[in-house]
Structures are given as structure tokens and as C-alpha cells.
Amino acid sequence: MSRCDVAVVGAGPYGLSAAAHLRTIKGLEVRVFGEPMSFWSCNMPVGMFLRSNWTATQIACPHGDLTLEAFQAERFRTFGVPVPIEHFIEYGLWYQSHAVPDLDQRRIERIERGANDFRLSTRDGETFESRRVVIAGGIGPFARRPQEFKALPAALVSHTNEHQGFARFAGKRVLVVGSGQSALESAALLHESGAEVEVVGRSLRIHWLQGWASTTLHHRLGKFTRKLLYAPTDVGPAGISQLLARPHLVKLLPRTVQDKLRRRAVRPAGARWLVNRLQDVPITLNCSVVSVAPTGGCVRVKLSNGKETTVDHILLGTGFHIDISKYDFVASNLMQQINRVNGFPILKDGLETSVPGLHILGAPGVYCFGPLLQFVSGTHFASRSLLRRLSQ
Ligand SMILES: Cc1cc2nc3c(=O)[nH]c(=O)nc-3n(C[C@H](O)[C@H](O)[C@H](O)COP(=O)(O)OP(=O)(O)OC[C@H]3O[C@@H](n4cnc5c(N)ncnc54)[C@H](O)[C@@H]3O)c2cc1C
Numbered sequence: 001m002s003r004c005d006v007a008v009v010g011a012g013p014y015g016l017s018a019a020a021h022l023r024t025i026k027g028l029e030v031r032v033f034g035e036p037m038s039f040w041s042c043n044m045p046v047g048m049f050l051r052s053n054w055t056a057t058q059i060a061c062p063h064g065d066l067t068l069e070a071f072q073a074e075r076f077r078t079f080g081v082p083v084p085i086e087h088f089i090e091y092g093l094w095y096q097s098h099a100v101p102d103l104d105q106r107r108i109e110r111i112e113r114g115a116n117d118f119r120l121s122t123r124d125g126e127t128f129e130s131r132r133v134v135i136a137g138g139i140g141p142f143a144r145r146p147q148e149f150k151a152l153p154a155a156l157v158s159h160t161n162e163h164q165g166f167a168r169f170a171g172k173r174v175l176v177v178g179s180g181q182s183a184l185e186s187a188a189l190l191h192e193s194g195a196e197v198e199v200v201g202r203s204l205r206i207h208w209l210q211g212w213a214s215t216t217l218h219h220r221l222g223k224f225t226r227k228l229l230y231a232p233t234d235v236g237p238a239g240i241s242q243l244l245a246r247p248h249l250v251k252l253l254p255r256t257v258q259d260k261l262r263r264r265a266v267r268p269a270g271a272r273w274l275v276n277r278l279q280d281v282p283i284t285l286n287c288s289v290v291s292v293a294p295t296g297g298c299v300r301v302k303l304s305n306g307k308e309t310t311v312d313h314i315l316l317g318t319g320f321h322i323d324i325s326k327y328d329f330v331a332s333n334l335m336q337q338i339n340r341v342n343g344f345p346i347l348k349d350g351l352e353t354s355v356p357g358l359h360i361l362g363a364p365g366v367y368c369f370g371p372l373l374q375f376v377s378g379t380h381f382a383s384r385s386l387l388r389r390l391s392q
Contacts, residue, residue: 001127001128001129002128002129003117003128003129003130003131004029004030004031004128004129004130004131005028005029005030005130005131005132006022006028006029006030006031006130006131006132006133006134006390007030007031007032007033007108007118007120007128007130007132007133007134008022008030008031008032008033008134008136009033009034009108009111009120009133009134009135009136009137009329010033010034010135010136010137010138010361010362011032011033011034011035011036011037011038011096011100011103011105011136012034012036012037012038012039012040012092012136012138012362013059013092013376013379014136014138014361014362014378014379014382014383015032015034015134015136015361016032016036016059016092016095016096016099016100017059017060017061017379017382017383018134018136018361018379018382018383018386019032019099019100020061020062020066020095020099020100020383021060021061021062021383021384021386021387022134022386022387022390023099023100024062024387025387025390025391028390031104031128031130032100032102032103032104033103033104033105033106033107033108033122034103034105034107034108034136035105035107036092036093036096036103036105037089037092037093037096039138039139039140040085040088040089040092041089041164042164043140043161043162043163043164044085044161044164045085045160045163045164045165045166045185045186045189046085046086046164046165047085047165047189047192048084048085048185048189049082049083049084049085049185049271049273050081050082050083050084050085050088051082051181051209051271052083052234052375052376052377053081053232053234054068054080054081054083055232055233055234055377056232056233056234056235056375056376056377057081057083057088057376057377058376058377059091059092059095059376059379060379060380060382060383060384061095061099062383062387066094066095066098066099068083068091071090071091071094071095074094075090075094077090082271082273104122106122106123106124106126107122107123107329108120108121108122108329109121109122109123109329110329110331111133111135111329111330111331111334112331112333112334113331113333113334113337113355114129117129117130117131117357118130118131118132118133118357118358120133131357132357132358132359132390133357133358133359134359134360134361134386135327135330135358135359135360135361136360136361136362137327137329137362138362138363139320139322139362139363139374140161141326141327141328142320142321142322142323142326142363143159143161143162143316143320144159144316144318144319144320144321145157145159145316145318146177146289146316146318148289148290148291148292149177149289149292149314149316151292152292152294152299152314153294155313156294156298156299156312156313156314157292157299157313157314157315157316158313158314158315158316159315159316159318160178160182160183160186160315160316160317161182161320163186163315165189165193166186166189166190166193166195167193169190169193169194169195169312169313170193170194170195171194171195171196172195172196172311172312172313173195173196173198173298173310173311173312173313174190174195174196174197174198174311174312174313174314174315175197175198175199175200175289175301175309175311175313175314175315176190176197176198176199176200176314176315176317177199177200177201177289177314177315177316177317177318178199178201178268178316178317178318178319179199179201179202179203179206179268179270179283179285179317180268180269180270180317180319181268181269181270181271181274182317182319183199183201183268183315183317183318184199184206184270184274184278184317185270185271185274186315186317187199187278187281187283187317188274188277188278188281190315191277191278191280191281192277197281197282198281198282198283198284198309198311199278199281199282199283199284200283200284200285200287200288200289200303201268201283201284201285201287202285202286202287202288203268203285203286204285204286205285206268206269206270206283206285207267207268207269207270208269208270208271208272208274208275209269209270209271209272228242229241229242230242231244231245232245232377233245233372233375233377233378233380234375234377235265235371235372235375235377235378236261236264236265236371237264237265240261240264240265243261244261244265244370244371244372245372247365247369247370247372247373247378247381248349248369248381248385250369250370250372251368251369251370258370261370261371262366262370262371265370265371266371266374268319284303284305284307286305287303287304287305288303288304289301289302289303289304289314290302290303290304292314295310297312298310298311298312299311299312299313299314301314320363321343322343322344322363322364322366322367323342323343324338324340324343324344324345324360324364325340325343334355334358337354337355338353338354338355338358339353339354341367342367344364344366344367344368345360345364345365345367345368346367346368347359347360347364347365347367347368347369349385349388349389350385350386350388350389350390351365351369351382351385351386351389352389359386359389361373361382361386362374362378362382365378365382369381
């Protein structure tokens, strides 16, 4: 049976960045698996823009050379913020072609614990052993579907992460549930595709994120103050942003404070550049869906404000609920050995789980290291922390 030192499972921003960093360790044999940037190309809609700013959209690389600027120069692309998704996907693929040209695009079907090492199997039946495994499997399996919609057939309800575009909804009535970025941006794209859209959300108001060009007080204070209040990682509000950019400090805070920070930093919010695009889309807030019932190819919806409506489709912009037991490629007896809290793994330095040699990067790390880990800008911390651990 073949063997390697490290197997990286996942080829999104976290997996690619981790692999690039690990390959700086001389003599370490690193194999990397997964379809590159597949979540971005298959589970997000064409026409989407990234919410994160320019610096926060850079995938961490060990030599500082695989930047958005270098990509633009090499591929003759001109774009700025907000970064269009198609350019970010292209940037990720370009990053992969430089840092991990030998990427193995096969899916890992199973990770088990062998006597000393981990045993991994690919979809087409190859089995090999690895001393360490780095899981960077993303949030795809964690899409949140509230109970009240579970009985509806797939034709009548879907999650935002099931769509690469909304053209098929032209002329249809679509109810978007949620008031975060994903729900609001999907509503804008549906509207622009010719659908009759309505948004319903539980929050009392929409939190519009401040862009750099905003005229709010923080942003009128000038570049220096802005830099003081906002870290380049672009996660969290003024001041708190600087703390969240330091996950090793976040980890030291009392649990209740960490939880509060996480809730505040990733509360549902929409990018400012959506405001105009949603001007003609009715948005009902402080309201939830009470019941749904299929009726003649449509769905009858009762809302908590007493209103009833019939739509052709419900689109759930209800976010993601992290629970690593949904990583179905991890054998159940191995999963049981990972110390977890509410679905999140307990991670040490190097984002190592309670199973020695098994690391989990990306969004599952938010419980221990804060919300930075669910954004591209968290790749800097994650990759360096992993590199330090494996260099010991
Ligand atoms: C609508 C939406 C908009 C977002 N916008 C932003 C934004 O503007 N800025 C930002 O920073 N973040 C944004 N995010 C968050 C974003 O998803 C994460 O920052 C980013 O994708 C995390 O990268 P990742 O590598 O952890 O996961 P992913 O990008 O999801 O990559 C996971 C990879 O793992 C692979 N994989 C999974 N299982 C296996 C397996 N068993 N074998 C082999 N490969 C496997 C997949 O094929 C994929 O390549 C957004 C998320 C959503 C849903």
C-alpha cells in the first residue's frame, strides 16, 4: 500500500493554501485531493460578488507571490472590489496551478484510522496510508434547512447553495427566506433574472455592512483611524475586527465572550452594494414562515404576520449549521474519537483535533478560533498555524 506524510482533503482556499505552505517543508510528502474551487463554481450563483474586501480575498501563500495582483498581471484581468465570483474562481484555479500542479481531483470516500496511520480511500478504489490528514472540506454539507420545509419536494424548495444561477426562475414567484448576504444577493439575482421575488426574514432590520466608501463616522475618520479599527482580514465591526484577526487571542477569552463575538461578527448582514439592486423587491422583516403546503405544483405559505401567499418556489437563504459529523467521508468510529461541542471539533494549535495527526481547517474551526476561520482571510492564520505544528 502506498504511503505519504500528509494527505490534504479539499481543494478550496483552505486546502490549497495549506498544501502550498506544507510543501515548503523539505522532504515532506504531501498529497492533495479534491475538485479545485468546486464549492465556488458549483454551489454559488453566477453574477455573485464577494463580500470580503481586496486584502481579505487573498488566499494565503508562503512566499507572498500568489496574490490577486500577480494573477491579474499574469492573466491580463482587470477587476476591483467587489470581486466578481468568476474572477475569484479563476484566481483560485490559477493559485492551484502554481502551488499544487499535481492536485489529485478525486474525492476521498473514506478516512479511517489504521494501526499507526490513517487509511484513505478514493472513489475509484485506491487505498493508501498517511501519517497525518488535513481535512479542508468546506461548508457544503452543512446547509441549514429548517424543519418546517423538510416535507416539501425538491421542486418547491431549495437552498441557496444548490444554484449556479437563477435563469430558470424567470417569470416565477419565488419567496426567499432569510435576511443575510446569501438571501439578499440571491433575491437581487432572482429579480434581475425576471423572477417575481419577495424576501421574508426574522430579523428586525437588515444590517447593511459599511463599505470603504461609506460616509459613516468610522469611515470619515480617515485612513489611519480606519486601519486602527479594522484589520485587513475584514471580519467583524470596528475594534472587534482587530481582535478577531488574532485567533490565538480569541481562543484565550472566556467561552461566553467568544460566543458573543462570534454572534456579533457573523450576524446576518448585507453588502451595501445590494441596496439599490433590491429597491423593487418587497422585504418583510420580523416575520417567519409558520407553515407551508404544496398545492397544484405551487406552495401555499402562511407567515407569522397573518399573511398568506402562494409561490412557485421557496429559496432558503438560511445559512449553514456546522456539524462535522456530516463529513460522511470520515469513518464513524474515527468521528466518535474527535472531541466535539455542538458539532464543532475542539482544536489545538495547528488546528489539530483530539485525534493526534488529524487536522480540520476552515469553518469548523470557528468554535475554538473565532469567526475568521469561516472566511478566505482565515487561510493566513490556519496555514501558518498548521505549518508551525508540522515543522516541530
Ligand atoms: C454564498 C456565499 C458567499 C461567500 N462569500 C464569501 C466572501 O465574499 N469572502 C469570504 O472570505 N468567504 C465567503 N464565503 C465563505 C466561503 O465559503 C469560505 O470562505 C471558503 O469557501 C472556505 O474555503 P474552504 O477551503 O474551507 O472550503 P471550500 O471552498 O468549500 O472548499 C472545500 C473543498 O473541499 C473539497 N472536498 C470536500 N469533500 C471532499 C472529499 N471527501 N474529498 C476530496 N475533496 C473534498 C471540495 O471539492 C472543495 O474543493 C461565502 C460563502 C457563501 C456560501
